[in-house]
Amino acid sequence: MVDIDNGSGSSGPRKRADARRNEKTLLDAAAAAFITSGVDAPVRDIAARAGVGVGTIYRHFPTRADLIVAVYQHQVEACAEAGPTLLANSSTPHAALVGWINLFVDFLVTKHGLAEALQSGDAAFETLHAYFLDRLVPVCAQLLEAAATAGEIRPDLDAYELLRGVGNLCIGANNDPRYDARRMVELLITGLRLH
Amino acid sequence: MVDIDNGSGSSGPRKRADARRNEKTLLDAAAAAFITSGVDAPVRDIAARAGVGVGTIYRHFPTRADLIVAVYQHQVEACAEAGPTLLANSSTPHAALVGWINLFVDFLVTKHGLAEALQSGDAAFETLHAYFLDRLVPVCAQLLEAAATAGEIRPDLDAYELLRGVGNLCIGANNDPRYDARRMVELLITGLRLH
């Protein structure tokens, strides 16, 4: 689920050259389509952009979640890796937590429809949900624990629940000038503070 | 947009008897379908339940939003009216605010898909969004202002933004035992407190 290419590197028989080429092309096309039409961009549109048939998409990315994960993998990794870095470089664990949550929010808010898809509960997005959680919950948990240990926040909040809450608050942040997801998230984090 | 029946009461020419009957039947069918399949229940399902053709649904409720509004109107009204009542009967404005938000959350959480629809940004739900806002934002604003005047919360938060945030936090609360929307909302409200 996290292996792109297979140009030769990982296990299994080497894939055909055209297959690898198409996979790359598809990723580019999907990324572009996601920007203009959101992560719900019609399969046919993505296929057309890439100049392939729809069957080719399904062969490489059986579910939409697989495609989305592949497109955003690097950014999710970057976000995950930023956690420990922030913890090491920030003045307090709480500051690190706030900084990290902001990264997460900025990421979600700039991907049209991603927050919606993440929380939709639709079975088609199950692996998307799972990927984000597997990668980010441990990081968030570490930040929460550090801040709790430092006595800066209440110690009784689950990282999973916090991430879901934050993800939820990011929904629809792009098409409503009156709603500022960042401010709401800030409020939520403030609510975490002890005293 | 808020006139059901027209049995004779309001303006315009009196509707035909079968039309009024069908409208009632449709409301019942929709309410039932919403409970079992959520507010996204297929139009054909609702029509079948009511024993009418799909055309009849569109004639009475041109958009899904109209149907949803009609189904939940009474509960939204009740929620709106509870605002002033709570304010009058609670020990503090802040308590009234918390109580009212809880009412709102309970309402949203028990209607599968409603929170999602409300925040979806989909043009089809525009009038739904508008109805909720028209009715509830003033109530929420009144509660916020009372609490702010009493020095219990920060005075700089817009009622619209708070309601959207709370609505967002309610998304997906039904199909994930690990996520408790009520707790998240509580956290958000805690973040509002001064001190």
Next chain:
DNA sequence: CAACATACGGAACATGGTTCCGCTTACCAA
């Protein structure tokens, strides 16, 4: 270069929203 497996394209199917029009029926006036 032959033969085989892999991969491709896109037609065909499934689902669900939306429109439209010929038919039915409630209502009213004579």
Next chain:
DNA sequence: TTGGTAAGCGGAACCATGTTCCGTATGTTG
């Protein structure tokens, strides 16, 4: 009561989109 009329009805037909499947094309290998 009855005929005319407009309001209302049903559901076929149409459109958009996701998903599957198989005949064809092509990379790869001996």
